[in-house]
Amino acid sequence: MMAVFYLYAWFFTNLLVFYTYGGAMPFMYALGVIFFGLSYLVWKFLSICFYRKTYGFDDEIPLYSVKLMKYALFCHLAMIIFMYTDKRVLTPPDYDVEIHYRPQTETAGEFFSSRFSTPAYVLILLYAVCLCIGYCIYRCIVMPIVWWYQAE
Numbered sequence: 001m002m003a004v005f006y007l008y009a010w011f012f013t014n015l016l017v018f019y020t021y022g023g024a025m026p027f028m029y030a031l032g033v034i035f036f037g038l039s040y041l042v043w044k045f046l047s048i049c050f051y052r053k054t055y056g057f058d059d060e061i062p063l064y065s066v067k068l069m070k071y072a073l074f075c076h077l078a079m080i081i082f083m084y085t086d087k088r089v090l091t092p093p094d095y096d097v098e099i100h101y102r103p104q105t106e107t108a109g110e111f112f113s114s115r116f117s118t119p120a121y122v123l124i125l126l127y128a129v130c131l132c133i134g135y136c137i138y139r140c141i142v143m144p145i146v147w148w149y150q151a152e
Helices: 004-022 027-049 060-084 108-115 119-151
Strands: none
Touching: 004 027, 004 060, 060 119
């Protein structure tokens, strides 16, 4: 017997790792495609050649995974924003040693104002905020209207 719910957890975890680090290292997306393609072929081979049956699997697991994926993508989008806007990784030319290392007593407002001080970093933040607002509008306004029209 093959426990498919373990595979879902494994693939879900790997997908979120690829999403987290793919923003800063785009080659991770290629590695993800290779990983998922090979995993699909291997598990298809194992299930066909050894006549294995699955248990603990119904339509509830994939639907629940898709619901969780939406929220996980927002968290990973925030992680990618902080990767792109870290000035200590991609140091601008006007940074010196005193600016490079942030003081320990820095407040949250000072931290965010220094992190998003260049127009490129503000654009990244605005893109992410617009993406989140667009999804909220879609989910809270557009989808209820569509469901209402389909119910009639």
